[in-house]
Amino acid sequence: MVDDAQELELSPDAEDEAEAYRLNKKAVASILYAVEIDDAAKLTELMEPLHAADIADLLEQISAFERTKLIRLYDREFDGEILSELDESIREEVVAILTPEVLSDAVRDMDSDDVVDLIEDLEDAQAETILGALEDADRVAVEQALTYPEYSAGRLMQREVVMAPEHWTVGEVIDHLRATPEEDLPDQFYHIVMVDPRLHPVGNVTLGKLMRSKRATPMRDILEDTFQIIPALRDEGDVAYAFNQYHLISAPVVDDEGRLIGVITIDDAMSVLDEEHEEDILRLAGVGEGSLSDRVIETTKQRLPWLAVNLLTAIAASMVISQFEAAITQIVALAVLMPIVASMGGNAGTQSLTVAVRAIATRDLTGSNVWRVIRRECLVGLVNGLIFAIIMGIVGILWFGSPALGYVIATAMVINMVVAGLAGTGIPILLERFGVDPALASGAFVTTVTDVVGFFAFLGLAAAVLL
Amino acid sequence: MVDDAQELELSPDAEDEAEAYRLNKKAVASILYAVEIDDAAKLTELMEPLHAADIADLLEQISAFERTKLIRLYDREFDGEILSELDESIREEVVAILTPEVLSDAVRDMDSDDVVDLIEDLEDAQAETILGALEDADRVAVEQALTYPEYSAGRLMQREVVMAPEHWTVGEVIDHLRATPEEDLPDQFYHIVMVDPRLHPVGNVTLGKLMRSKRATPMRDILEDTFQIIPALRDEGDVAYAFNQYHLISAPVVDDEGRLIGVITIDDAMSVLDEEHEEDILRLAGVGEGSLSDRVIETTKQRLPWLAVNLLTAIAASMVISQFEAAITQIVALAVLMPIVASMGGNAGTQSLTVAVRAIATRDLTGSNVWRVIRRECLVGLVNGLIFAIIMGIVGILWFGSPALGYVIATAMVINMVVAGLAGTGIPILLERFGVDPALASGAFVTTVTDVVGFFAFLGLAAAVLL
Numbered sequence: 001m002v003d004d005a006q007e008l009e010l011s012p013d014a015e016d017e018a019e020a021y022r023l024n025k026k027a028v029a030s031i032l033y034a035v036e037i038d039d040a041a042k043l044t045e046l047m048e049p050l051h052a053a054d055i056a057d058l059l060e061q062i063s064a065f066e067r068t069k070l071i072r073l074y075d076r077e078f079d080g081e082i083l084s085e086l087d088e089s090i091r092e093e094v095v096a097i098l099t100p101e102v103l104s105d106a107v108r109d110m111d112s113d114d115v116v117d118l119i120e121d122l123e124d125a126q127a128e129t130i131l132g133a134l135e136d137a138d139r140v141a142v143e144q145a146l147t148y149p150e151y152s153a154g155r156l157m158q159r160e161v162v163m164a165p166e167h168w169t170v171g172e173v174i175d176h177l178r179a180t181p182e183e184d185l186p187d188q189f190y191h192i193v194m195v196d197p198r199l200h201p202v203g204n205v206t207l208g209k210l211m212r213s214k215r216a217t218p219m220r221d222i223l224e225d226t227f228q229i230i231p232a233l234r235d236e237g238d239v240a241y242a243f244n245q246y247h248l249i250s251a252p253v254v255d256d257e258g259r260l261i262g263v264i265t266i267d268d269a270m271s272v273l274d275e276e277h278e279e280d281i282l283r284l285a286g287v288g289e290g291s292l293s294d295r296v297i298e299t300t301k302q303r304l305p306w307l308a309v310n311l312l313t314a315i316a317a318s319m320v321i322s323q324f325e326a327a328i329t330q331i332v333a334l335a336v337l338m339p340i341v342a343s344m345g346g347n348a349g350t351q352s353l354t355v356a357v358r359a360i361a362t363r364d365l366t367g368s369n370v371w372r373v374i375r376r377e378c379l380v381g382l383v384n385g386l387i388f389a390i391i392m393g394i395v396g397i398l399w400f401g402s403p404a405l406g407y408v409i410a411t412a413m414v415i416n417m418v419v420a421g422l423a424g425t426g427i428p429i430l431l432e433r434f435g436v437d438p439a440l441a442s443g444a445f446v447t448t449v450t451d452v453v454g455f456f457a458f459l460g461l462a463a464a465v466l467l
Numbered sequence: 468m469v470d471d472a473q474e475l476e477l478s479p480d481a482e483d484e485a486e487a488y489r490l491n492k493k494a495v496a497s498i499l500y501a502v503e504i505d506d507a508a509k510l511t512e513l514m515e516p517l518h519a520a521d522i523a524d525l526l527e528q529i530s531a532f533e534r535t536k537l538i539r540l541y542d543r544e545f546d547g548e549i550l551s552e553l554d555e556s557i558r559e560e561v562v563a564i565l566t567p568e569v570l571s572d573a574v575r576d577m578d579s580d581d582v583v584d585l586i587e588d589l590e591d592a593q594a595e596t597i598l599g600a601l602e603d604a605d606r607v608a609v610e611q612a613l614t615y616p617e618y619s620a621g622r623l624m625q626r627e628v629v630m631a632p633e634h635w636t637v638g639e640v641i642d643h644l645r646a647t648p649e650e651d652l653p654d655q656f657y658h659i660v661m662v663d664p665r666l667h668p669v670g671n672v673t674l675g676k677l678m679r680s681k682r683a684t685p686m687r688d689i690l691e692d693t694f695q696i697i698p699a700l701r702d703e704g705d706v707a708y709a710f711n712q713y714h715l716i717s718a719p720v721v722d723d724e725g726r727l728i729g730v731i732t733i734d735d736a737m738s739v740l741d742e743e744h745e746e747d748i749l750r751l752a753g754v755g756e757g758s759l760s761d762r763v764i765e766t767t768k769q770r771l772p773w774l775a776v777n778l779l780t781a782i783a784a785s786m787v788i789s790q791f792e793a794a795i796t797q798i799v800a801l802a803v804l805m806p807i808v809a810s811m812g813g814n815a816g817t818q819s820l821t822v823a824v825r826a827i828a829t830r831d832l833t834g835s836n837v838w839r840v841i842r843r844e845c846l847v848g849l850v851n852g853l854i855f856a857i858i859m860g861i862v863g864i865l866w867f868g869s870p871a872l873g874y875v876i877a878t879a880m881v882i883n884m885v886v887a888g889l890a891g892t893g894i895p896i897l898l899e900r901f902g903v904d905p906a907l908a909s910g911a912f913v914t915t916v917t918d919v920v921g922f923f924a925f926l927g928l929a930a931a932v933l934l
Contacts, residue, residue, distance in 0.1 A: 020701060020702070020705040020708075020709075021705055021708055021709055021712065021830060022830050022833060023830070023833055023835070025833070025834045025835065028833075028834075028835050051693065051712075051713055053712045053713060053714075054712075057830065057831065060831060061831065061833055061835045061836040062835065062836070063839065174678065177678055177679055178678070178679055180679070182679065185675065185679065186675075188673060188675060188716065189675045190657055190674075190675070190716075206655060207657075207674035207675060207678060208652070208653075208655060208656045208657075208674060210678075211641065211644050211645070211674065211677075211678065212644055212645055212647070212649065212652065226518065234487060235487070238487040238488055241487075241488055242487075242488055243737070244737055244738065244741055245488065245518075245520045245521075246518055246520060247520075247734045249655070249657075249733075249734065266716075266733050266734065266737065267714045267716065267733065269737075270710070270711055270733065270736075270737050270740065271711065273737065273740065273741060274711055274740060274744075277741075277744035277745075277748070278744075278825060280748065281744070281747065281748050281751065281821060281825060282821060282822070282825070284748065284751075284752070284821075285751070285817050285818055285820070285821035285822075286814065286817070286818055287818050287821055287822055292822065292826045292831050292832065292836070292840060296843055296846045296847055296850065297850075299843065299847045300847050300850045300851055303815070303818050303847065303851060304851060304854065306814070306818070307811060307814055307815060307818075307851055307855065308855075310810060310811060310814045311807070311811060311855060311858065311859075313810070314806060314807040314810040314811065315807065315862070317806055317807075317810075318803050318804060318806060318807055321802060321803045321806070322803045325799045325800075325802075325803065328795070328799050328802050329796060329799050332792045332795050332796050333789075333792075334802075335788060335792075335795050335801075335802035335805075336785045336788045336789045336792065337785060338802075338806075339781060339784055339785060339788070339805075339806060339809065339918070339922075340778070340781040340782065340784075340785055342806065343777060343780070343781040343784075343918075344774060344777060344778060344781065347753065347773065347774055347777045348770070348774060350752050350753070351752055351753055351754050351770050351773070351774075353752070354748060354749060354751075354752035354754055355749070355752075355754055355759065358745060358748060358749070359759050363488060363489050363490070363524065364524065364527060364528065364759050365759065366489060366490055366492070366495075366528055367492045367495075368490070368492065368495050368528045368529065369528040369529070369759070372530065373759060376763055376766065379763045380763055380766045380767050380770065383763065383764075383767045384767055384770060384771060384774055387771065388774065388775075388778060391778065392778075395782070451806070451810075455806075
């Protein structure tokens, strides 16, 4: 059945574009009310028009207490797809609430790649229950997929592939497809993968082209121009990059010997791209793997390491300041102004850093342009440094009535902003060369550099010039 | 022809996964050498195996001088797709280098939605040249698309749709498809959109299902379960969200009256998702719209506003410090330690902020859970604050030999980190309510709060307790 009512459910006021695809507050309230009064029929009726992805979002947004009650009441209708869509942190909890029968029913309908995605994050006991519920063929497929490393193309691919020998004609392929039993074909497929006798993929033919070609046309005459073969061990982030870069819709996955073993489709690549971005953003902010549904204690643990690193950084900066205690005692204005120099450097450094980290992730920062990029960032730091040096020089004179103080803060500002451009670009490049994820570690290093240089340049110059 | 040599070109050493899909340094050097010695034949030979997206990356990564020389030499082979793939900042420059004849040839092969994407960012004169080069039908299609607002579904969609009346059978659709001239069908399509007599879309049928169904099967019996209709004025970010959330492959676009006017496919949605993420990351770091290929002067301008805001923030914090000059003169350790409190608060605030901004973007932070999320962030701030308060209390005692100083810094730390959790979550939520992009503006506000509160709590407590 077509549920085009769904959008209406989610955003009743089509005019209000800001609310598009957002869970309707009223709908959520009605659902929670049905849960509260234990009205299973009403609950089923309210949940019916919702997509599994929206039900998953709903489960993530309500409290743990409401979640348990809702799932117990909704038990029988519980669909495997909801489990796939759930955030990891909630998934284990939900799997534990479901009765073994409901869980078995739910996973039996799922594609093998979705089952893999579901159980790879579960505890062993839960994973065993789910594996046990599968039919033999599906279980073997899932267990084989799990032999590939996490985050590899082998885990991401689906094993159901529609393939044909390279010498076939359009008519032969169509007849073969019509003769294949429904359950042996993937749910969704967009290409026929043409293979040579050793099962090496040689090209893709889109279904659209297949349908409008004459029956006698050799398949090799209507192969797609763009064709990318993906090794099973390739990192899923690289796979997502290739889909985005080459506008792929599906791509064959091969084993060590180049034999076709599966296919990855764009919707899976899109999910990976989304996750990788999310990870980059969170890592840049030092948040790790966190999600909104994590408990306080987990979130605290995730954020602690980054804050600890920041504490060390801050103490290092403080030690620089403590070298100039004498100067500060004589001119207290130094203590007032010094955070400005450090803060401007830190911000300029974060700007350069973010651009560099993204450019590395999108393969736009390479050996060919690394020096040009570093030079450019330093120049940008210099120009912005000069502009803010003039402003701060004036502020120094007006606020503290000391041209010399103005001159010192202006010079320190220029120095720190050029260093910020250099460190913001150079540090992520170096970390990447040494195999460390630049999104994860660069921030702490860059801030340390701009804090230390900022305080040292300002206080050092002040001590030399003003005392 | 199938260019499966392409991957080899890009990453000659298949074992080296870190280099997957990266432009090969040697290949780039050979290309630049061919350009230097003016060897057009060699250049064409070297460029031939490269995908348009890789050529665009290459053009972005070399210097402006090399770019001009390369394009002049490669002139005749220049493909429209390269233009689509180029970064905006480079595009205008490249269009200006191409001769009108080459440009006309290049754009005539492009799909209308790609032409729209190309010319919407060009200067009027350049856009006119390109429009003039198109055939009449294409020009009308492009001009119609341009009547929709930028970043709307209407701009993103392609106008070529494969549709059929809802009462047709599989056989009728297949016959119709085979009878349609090749040039009237889109390059790639995955669904047949079924429409009612008023041209309202009622469902999608995948080509895979069409091919394996009997000729007599009514199309309405094999409609897909998930079906989303997209209004032409919907924001492209919401469209990308819907594709990702509901795993759509293509979705029909309708006008005000619900009539089918085009279709959006997942590859376009994937590009938008990628751009939106990029924008969020850059905005969080205060970088605006920047890209690596921008010139120094443009980059400086993009980054200046954020740095100016930061300067105001820093000055506000300095004014708080200046209220406590007397205390600092008496106890210079205060100047040494005060940046630690502010910095820890700033980092904790950025963590909460980033999680909140992403949760708003992914519709995970809604009316139903906003208070629970704020409470959680404050609790996380409290727990982490207590942990670091103990550490800093000890540092204060060991470093400065003053238990009272340790107590002051510990208390200030707890206060600032709870405030960081509150401000980091509350500010983006408030900004979003007022229709301001939280990714763009929250950072400055949150840092102001944590700096001001950090300095005030620490210095104020010190003045009260220690003097």
